[in-house]
Amino acid sequence: xxxxxxxxxxxxxxxxxxxxxxxxxxxxxxxxxxxxxxxxxxxxxxxxxxxxxxxxxxxxxxxxxxxxxxxxxxxxxxxxxxxxxxxxxxxxxxxxxxxxxxxxxxxxxxxxxxxxxxxxxxxxxxxxxxxxxxxxxxxxxxxxxxxxxxxxxxxxxxxxxxxxxxxxxxxxxxxxxxxxxxxxxxxxxxxxxxxxxxxxxxxxxxxxxxxxxxxxxxxxxxxxxxxxxxxxxxxxxxxxxxxxxxxxxxxxxxxxxxxxxxxxxxxxxxxxxxxxxxxxxxxxxxxxxxxxxxxxxxxxxx
Amino acid sequence: xxxxxxxxxxxxxxxxxxxxxxxxxxxxxxxxxxxxxxxxxxxxxxxxxxxxxxxxxxxxxxxxxxxxxxxxxxxxxxxxxxxxxxxxxxxxxxxxxxxxxxxxxxxxxxxxxxxxxxxxxxxxxxxxxxxxxxxxxxxxxxxxxxxxxxxxxxxxxxxxxxxxxxxxxxxxxxxxxxxxxxxxxxxxxxxxxxxxxxxxxxxxxxxxxxxxxxxxxxxxxxxxxxxxxxxxxxxxxxxxxxxxxxxxxxxxxxxxxxxxxxxxxxxxxxxxxxxxxxxxxxxxxxxxxxxxxxxxxxxxxxxxxxxxxxxxxxxxxxxxxxxxxx
Amino acid sequence: xxxxxxxxxxxxxxxxxxxxxxxxxxxxxxxxxxxxxxxxxxxxxxxxxxxxxxxxxxxxxxxxxxxxxxxxxxxxxxxxxxxxxxxxxxxxxxxxxxxxxxxxxxxxxxxxxxxxxxxxxxxxxxxxxxxxxxxxxxxxxxxxxxxxxxxxxxxxxxxxxxxxxxxxxxxxxxxxxxxxxxxxxxxxxxxxxxxxxxxxxxxxxxxxxxxxxxxxxxxxxxxxxxxxxxxxxxxxxxxxxxxxxxxxxxxxxxxxxxxxxxxxxxxxxxxxxxxxxxxxxxxxxxxxxxxxxxxxxxxxxxxxxxxxxxxxxxxxxxxxxxxxx
Numbered sequence: 001x002x003x004x005x006x007x008x009x010x011x012x013x014x015x016x017x018x019x020x021x022x023x024x025x026x027x028x029x030x031x032x033x034x035x036x037x038x039x040x041x042x043x044x045x046x047x048x049x050x051x052x053x054x055x056x057x058x059x060x061x062x063x064x065x066x067x068x069x070x071x072x073x074x075x076x077x078x079x080x081x082x083x084x085x086x087x088x089x090x091x092x093x094x095x096x097x098x099x100x101x102x103x104x105x106x107x108x109x110x111x112x113x114x115x116x117x118x119x120x121x122x123x124x125x126x127x128x129x130x131x132x133x134x135x136x137x138x139x140x141x142x143x144x145x146x147x148x149x150x151x152x153x154x155x156x157x158x159x160x161x162x163x164x165x166x167x168x169x170x171x172x173x174x175x176x177x178x179x180x181x182x183x184x185x186x187x188x189x190x191x192x193x194x195x196x197x198x199x200x201x202x203x204x205x206x207x208x209x210x211x212x213x214x215x216x217x218x219x220x221x222x223x224x225x226x227x228x229x230x231x232x233x234x235x236x237x238x239x240x241x242x243x244x245x246x247x248x249x250x251x252x253x254x255x256x257x258x259x260x261x262x263x264x265x266x267x268x269x270x271x272x273x274x275x276x277x278x279x280x281x282x283x284x285x286x287x288x289x290x291x292x293x294x295x296x297x298x299x300x301x302x
Numbered sequence: 303x304x305x306x307x308x309x310x311x312x313x314x315x316x317x318x319x320x321x322x323x324x325x326x327x328x329x330x331x332x333x334x335x336x337x338x339x340x341x342x343x344x345x346x347x348x349x350x351x352x353x354x355x356x357x358x359x360x361x362x363x364x365x366x367x368x369x370x371x372x373x374x375x376x377x378x379x380x381x382x383x384x385x386x387x388x389x390x391x392x393x394x395x396x397x398x399x400x401x402x403x404x405x406x407x408x409x410x411x412x413x414x415x416x417x418x419x420x421x422x423x424x425x426x427x428x429x430x431x432x433x434x435x436x437x438x439x440x441x442x443x444x445x446x447x448x449x450x451x452x453x454x455x456x457x458x459x460x461x462x463x464x465x466x467x468x469x470x471x472x473x474x475x476x477x478x479x480x481x482x483x484x485x486x487x488x489x490x491x492x493x494x495x496x497x498x499x500x501x502x503x504x505x506x507x508x509x510x511x512x513x514x515x516x517x518x519x520x521x522x523x524x525x526x527x528x529x530x531x532x533x534x535x536x537x538x539x540x541x542x543x544x545x546x547x548x549x550x551x552x553x554x555x556x557x558x559x560x561x562x563x564x565x566x567x568x569x570x571x572x573x574x575x576x577x578x579x580x581x582x583x584x585x586x587x588x589x590x591x592x593x594x595x596x597x598x599x600x601x602x603x604x605x606x607x608x609x610x611x612x613x614x615x616x617x618x619x620x621x622x623x624x625x626x627x628x
Numbered sequence: 629x630x631x632x633x634x635x636x637x638x639x640x641x642x643x644x645x646x647x648x649x650x651x652x653x654x655x656x657x658x659x660x661x662x663x664x665x666x667x668x669x670x671x672x673x674x675x676x677x678x679x680x681x682x683x684x685x686x687x688x689x690x691x692x693x694x695x696x697x698x699x700x701x702x703x704x705x706x707x708x709x710x711x712x713x714x715x716x717x718x719x720x721x722x723x724x725x726x727x728x729x730x731x732x733x734x735x736x737x738x739x740x741x742x743x744x745x746x747x748x749x750x751x752x753x754x755x756x757x758x759x760x761x762x763x764x765x766x767x768x769x770x771x772x773x774x775x776x777x778x779x780x781x782x783x784x785x786x787x788x789x790x791x792x793x794x795x796x797x798x799x800x801x802x803x804x805x806x807x808x809x810x811x812x813x814x815x816x817x818x819x820x821x822x823x824x825x826x827x828x829x830x831x832x833x834x835x836x837x838x839x840x841x842x843x844x845x846x847x848x849x850x851x852x853x854x855x856x857x858x859x860x861x862x863x864x865x866x867x868x869x870x871x872x873x874x875x876x877x878x879x880x881x882x883x884x885x886x887x888x889x890x891x892x893x894x895x896x897x898x899x900x901x902x903x904x905x906x907x908x909x910x911x912x913x914x915x916x917x918x919x920x921x922x923x924x925x926x927x928x929x930x931x932x933x934x935x936x937x938x939x940x941x942x943x944x945x946x947x948x949x950x951x952x953x
Contacts, residue, residue, distance in 0.1 A: 141643055141646060144643065144880075144928070144929075144932060145647075145883075145887075145925070145928060146883070146884035146887035146888065146928075148887055148888065148890065148891070149884075149887040149890075149924065152887075152890065152905070152909075153654075153917070153921055155909075156905075156909045156917050157654050157917075229768060233768075233769075233770040236770050236772075236773075237770055237771065237772055237891055240770075240772045240891075240894075241772075241890070241891065241894055241906055242906065242909075242910060243906075243909055253770075253772075256772075256773070256776070260776065263776060263779065263780060263784065264779075264783075264784060264791060266784065268780060268784075271776065272780070275773050275776065275777075278770065278773065279769055279770075279773060282768050282769065282770070283765075283768055283769075286764065286767075286768045290764075
């Protein structure tokens, strides 16, 4: 019997695997990712793991108002590890619920903005001509004004509300994605295989989404990680200024604003702890984003 | 008579993440006043790094790791940055490869020339400008006043290289190190620049190190040649002798790969393979993997040994005089 | 150059026009302009007068014409709260905001460029890494949170500086300014730092990246080969090259500073335009909001225009290509 020697299969890692491998080479990025996953889990599970429901007035006791961290409740005997606010609300629970709203607003607006920006960007690159120049004029015009100004004006006209904040964030952000997607799609449209696909009689939609779009994904991911941190910060800022989410659904920014008045009188915890939660979230995302950018940018890889 | 420049066991290493690259490995040569040395090699052979090392211009992660550079009796390596800086542009000038990149795009020509004069001599601006005009005329640039007020992008490549040469000539240096100064230019401009540099050096008695990968260019110019391969000098000696009778198989390969008029129709021979990576050099003779003459003896690195009058070669099996190409 | 200038001014006017249309649509189309522009407490006669004055009973394009015509004459409506022309109220607050923004800009440039160049020249040194780490924090932390930390540390815990307000002002070139008295200056320091930190981080990153890029260029090596002192190489050859992108950013950022001042002014109770805007939003004083928006758009577009002109003066290559084009 003879055995046919088969050459050992050459293992070629898929791009996703290669990226994952390179990503974990940086320990700080791994810590950032773990932190972010943890924060996301807390936000999702807040209603089940928070010590109390901070917006159920039945659970609050005015007796517990303004307690510093570590005090126990007069009413229930539970320990307030991060203190309480003026209404006797447990700050730890408030932060968990606040995270939930902050992240929800950011993720929803991110998804909508990416969708709109991608469609507009790919279409602009593919069709070119008049459509392209009009769309890009609008994008340039919008990007020449600070995001916060545009969001503020929209909310001043629309009024407060979670849905309105999301709308403002989408309007502010879509332009970044449209520009990113368009510039990477432009590079691709000039390549021969797109002409080949047109000659094959593939539909415009198929060419755009099956051929152009995949090439735009890496830069899109990089912009998205930067933008989601920006979105969280912007929402927090708007809520802090009192034009963002309503007081019935406080995000981290609104919690910070509520505690701001007590900061000067020394009750730092009402404001500082939500602030720390916000900052840790933003930094974790930025660290992950920085690493992703290094890994995904082929120009930096030598 | 002592040499103007004496380079002795110069070592320049690049400390990269993947290991230490010995870009220049114990290179020695010397140069008399007014002499022209051709430093020849492929890209990556260490010839440019050698030039930069003399002036202390190696960028990190590179560093001069050992050896001496004695210029007119002073050891530049031991003297360090202050000594080097007092000589740079003053007694040793340099001309770079790409004239499009050597002039600062946002500064006018007069700024870039006057600052060179005033870096070494405390003269008035008017006097400095007068010297700049003189230098520009010297390199064949007409209407220097107008040129001085221009920005580099208003010049052609050849013009920019002339300006760079004029800057090098400002202090009438004893030595000019020219790093492939004609490679990036058109052939007609190349010839012009070449003959002008030769003329200027002869007039002022300036010594010249001409770094190039192009044997044809340097053979008509240089008094002596030093051929580099993988960071080492593998052959040096008088130009005429080396061109007529190359000893090292690599030098011979270089000469044979230059088209020559008299051998019209003959096949050009080429050197097989590629320059080895400096991070992954073969044991023994560095050229052995590409060498038609290599055998077991080449597992040991040969030393630089005398090979005729005023010549040295680093090879176990050097060619004899007038030996036919195998 | 003149062709270029004319074209650039034209583009700027177009941007202002586009924003005017958007503001007009926002006020007159989405909402009921009577609700927007007339105080809720107004009498029937006042409402009728406003409708008459703004031509609200006429077709939309005529209304737009009236809006633009009034705006050109500086009439952007009357504040419900103060009962004075909205533009006048905003212009009263303008010096405070401009003082804050300019001091912050000076701080961010004066500190940011040297730090960025330093970090670019020595990217692997401890100082270089620390500067970069700090700039990432300054870059990613929300502005209002940085401001609160400044108050917590320097006003509450250390008690060195006041937590808010503008302090004593003196007249300087016909405007009320704070920086000439110690009391005013002490009130100015924290808000200015707060507003500066974000831009400073941006400038540090930009200056560092450009310094690294420029240092690899042959002309820097050639400058060293000419025997120039390291000082001259950095201060003339490197700095002049990195100034082109940095000036662009600085200019664009001055515009956004006016907008970011909204946050800083709210945190530090600084009586500028930004604080006025937030107060007006809370009090539903819409004419002031509209006036603020138009004025800010004008400022930002004007600054962008100015930056482009400076940019073309700095970079001879652009000057040339634009003149040809």
